[in-house]
Amino acid sequence: MSHRIDCLQYANWSEKIFRQMREGAVDAVHVTIAYHENFAEMVQQVVAWNRRFEAYPDLIFQGRTGDDVRRARREQRTAIFFGYQTPEPIAADIGLVEVCHTLGARFMQLTYNNQSLLATGCYEAEDPGLTRMGKQVIAEMNRVGLVVDMSHSAERSTLQAIEHSRRPISITHANPARWHPARRNKSDTVLKALAESGGMLGLSLYPHHLKGGTDCTLSDFCEMAARTAEVMGADKVGIGTDLCQDQPDSVVEWMRVGRWSREIDYGEGSASAPGFPPQPDWFKDNRDFGTIEAGLRATGLSADEVAGIMGENWLRFYDANFGPERSAA
């Protein structure tokens, strides 16, 4: 059986969820440990994860390299990789990029929904592209092996990040806008540029990113995956479910509003539907990855292509991009 990797989750972590990861044969999960957390607050999330690694050593351990995914499979555990959905842990200090990588961060979004010090988020009215600091920080992320993630970023910033980065970048959790024109979903222009540069897309199971939302069917989702594989190449597509299991609605408010506004901002929700949307009944937790795999096979994708999408593509990407950059010489 090939490796299974989910390249984005932000659950209300518990032993139950870690057991479900193993039941679903999920070898690695990229977990968000910072939205609007600053450096010190992010470190406290590392501390909380260290306690979980101590408490459930038979279920989870901290992943740092692609080989940790293979080890997880051998040992029947799940490797947990850290990432940030905003660059707030580094704030204005480029020196913290290397420190964050040392602490285990392997993905960092250059923006969440708003303008950051580095680039522009998808909810701003205009998108001037990478900032002066953004260009410097991408070079430093390239150097140490912290992968650029543009899941929540605006289009021009994303294209510039693809162009400027010396190493492939990622969109860990989003879907094609042509399938479902959510603000966070990506144009074919972005998907093609991403793929041509060796980057990866993780397909999202978050209902706001799905055609039909909660009512999206498994076959609709898997047909979209097959079409995306045609656009990008089947080796450039993976999964990044954006699963927010067992989270109270206060968490989605934190994601959207953080501390940047005194007014409420509903993001992908609305005043009448401010909370987390319910998951489709065919993907409620980590035990449902087999359902997705079966659905992908039913689209006519080859066994190798499906294995790639379920995890082998991310594993190859992890192998290539989580360590220091090799010198050009």
Next chain:
Amino acid sequence: MSHRIDCLQYANWSEKIFRQMREGAVDAVHVTIAYHENFAEMVQQVVAWNRRFEAYPDLIFQGRTGDDVRRARREQRTAIFFGYQTPEPIAADIGLVEVCHTLGARFMQLTYNNQSLLATGCYEAEDPGLTRMGKQVIAEMNRVGLVVDMSHSAERSTLQAIEHSRRPISITHANPARWHPARRNKSDTVLKALAESGGMLGLSLYPHHLKGGTDCTLSDFCEMAARTAEVMGADKVGIGTDLCQDQPDSVVEWMRVGRWSREIDYGEGSASAPGFPPQPDWFKDNRDFGTIEAGLRATGLSADEVAGIMGENWLRFYDANFGPERSAA
């Protein structure tokens, strides 16, 4: 004698300088206590100032209101008002706006030279204007009485800040670009919009902002002041010298590079002239304010107009803008 206010200095503070302030009859100075300092580092600057207020109680005290300027004149001391040249002390937390005001901050630049979370600095390639967070933060600054300062910001962001702010904003230290087209100097469009909204310009004595640089003459500077008074109204012009007395060149590197880049950025300088430029010989320290006052009178400005520029205009602005916003009801 009218009140004298310098609305921007960042010196290497010492008893010598505080004595020179009094020798120059300077009743109030707005001092920068944060460039790239984060909140905790800014608080340490407050602590350092508290020690100076204890050490030199006969020379200086912390200013919080316009009345403190009058008190300084009565008591023959100098009121020191705090300000920030970047919004890094509040970082991503709008709640810190009120806390910073409580700690004494009275001016905060929405940007230094780069893109911030709030707006765009004058060295970025493009200027998309105020961000989503920027609009929220201006409203909060208006509410508590922390004045928006756009001295280092790009033009469109500046015009939008003037438009969006319910209270007048400031450009504490810059000159008209028509006189000297430095990147930091301001267009007539900005100066007129600023004046029409009740805002204030502080004229800069920093050589990079002066026509001819260090060789700029007193009469050139004062003629420029008189022309600016024609454009904006003499009641909208003050002084903000940007005096960086006794600072080592490492400080100008900190101002420009902070922690955002691993490469050097020369800002207004250059590889061949990276340090602080020498001051013109007619304005070297706080004792030279009388020279400027005499120079302004020689241009034909009235005594009242000169008194306004030397401090009465800023005093009126301090009176109106350093306290909580009065309710519209």
